[in-house]
Amino acid sequence: MFKLNILIIGLLLGLMGCDANVSTKTSSTKMSAKTLEHHTKPGASIKLQNPQPIYVTAVGAENLELQLSSTSDEGVLHIDLTTSEGLELASTQTHYEFPMEKNKTYKLPLQISAAEQGRYYINIKAQISNGAEQQHRVVAAIVQIGEPAVKMLKNSTSKASIEQDTVIEMPAKENIAPVQ
Numbered sequence: 789m790f791k792l793n794i795l796i797i798g799l800l801l802g803l804m805g806c807d808a809n810v811s812t813k814t815s816s817t818k819m820s821a822k823t824l825e826h827h828t829k830p831g832a833s834i835k836l837q838n839p840q841p842i843y844v845t846a847v848g849a850e851n852l853e854l855q856l857s858s859t860s861d862e863g864v865l866h867i868d869l870t871t872s873e874g875l876e877l878a879s880t881q882t883h884y885e886f887p888m889e890k891n892k893t894y895k896l897p898l899q900i901s902a903a904e905q906g907r908y909y910i911n912i913k914a915q916i917s918n919g920a921e922q923q924h925r926v927v928a929a930i931v932q933i934g935e936p937a938v939k940m941l942k943n944s945t946s947k948a949s950i951e952q953d954t955v956i957e958m959p960a961k962e963n964i965a966p967v968q
Contacts, residue, residue: 831923831924831925832858832860832865832914832915832916832923832924832925833858833859833860833916833923833925834856834857834858834865834912834914834916834925834927835856835857835858835927836854836855836856836912836927836929837855837856837857837893838854838855838929840929840930841907841930841931841932841936842929842930842931842932843932844900844902844931844932844933844934845934846933846934847902847903847904847905847933847934848901848902849878849899849900849901850899850900850901851897851898851899852897852898852899852900852931853895853896853897853898854895854896854898854910854912854929855893855894855895855896856893856894856896856912856914856927857891857892857893857894858888858891858892858894858916859890859891860888860890860916860918861888861889861890862888862918863888863916863917863918863919863921864885864886864887864888864916864917864918865884865885865886865887865888865894865914865915865916866883866884866885866914866915866916866917867883867884867885867886867894867896867912867913867914867915868882868883868912868913869882869883869884869896869898869910869911869912869913870882870910870911870913871900871908871909871910871911872908872909872910872911874902874903874904874906874908875900875901875902875908875909875910875931875933876900876901876902877898877899877900877910878898878899878900878901879897879898879899879900881898884896888916888918896912898910900931902931902933904933905933905934905935906932906933906934907930907931907932907933907936908930908931908932908933909928909929909930909931910928910929910931911926911927911928912926912927912928912929913926914926914927
């Protein structure tokens, strides 16, 4: 009798948990939601196409052309340019507007001027306006004027590192105590 009750209860619990239609629909809904999900960086889909850094050989005025691309195809692209300290935009135009087209490259001709060699940045503030919706992104173009400064490596063989010993001997006194 006891075995019969356990068998009946087990059979009822098994039938209650096995509804093939519900579980198939639930799992297919979950799977489709997972496959449609993808993660991207928030903000406007703007990418700088120029190789980084942009090398300029000498100090003074230089003509450059920044190239931006976007995967968006609706709205208007607004671009404002600023520079880091020490670099000046000699161009009179620092604001650009382009109607968006899918996979198009947007060219920004500009003239820069620097008084000293060094690394500078052109800040690109991009905004895509599509009706009431606006997306923003800030991108920096690196500009290297003149030769880049050479960084010393940790394991360099400079004169100073050859003269120094790599091991420094110091007096030490040890006390070994038994573990309690």
